Amino acid sequence: MISNDLLAILVCPSCKKKVEPKDAAAGDNAQMWLVCTGCGLRFPVRDDIPIMLVEEAASAKA
Ligand SMILES: [Zn+2]
Numbered sequence: 755m756i757s758n759d760l761l762a763i764l765v766c767p768s769c770k771k772k773v774e775p776k777d778a779a780a781g782d783n784a785q786m787w788l789v790c791t792g793c794g795l796r797f798p799v800r801d802d803i804p805i806m807l808v809e810e811a812a813s814a815k816a
Pocket residue numbers: 766767768769770771790791792793794795
């Protein structure tokens with residue numbers, strides 16, 4: 755799990771807004787997602803490590 759302390763300091767690398775955790779769906783290529791509250795990019799969490807890279811982010815759902 756991602757600790758609240760870590761969540762508190764993580765921001766979207768694209769728009770610098772906060773991210774919030776969201777459960778991954780079956781078949782997703784991530785344990786869970788951190789979803790940007792600003793632009794909606796979804797950052798994968800793999801092996802308990804948030805991948806805060808725009809290149810790795812899934813684009814917002816239409
Ligand atoms: Zn963002």
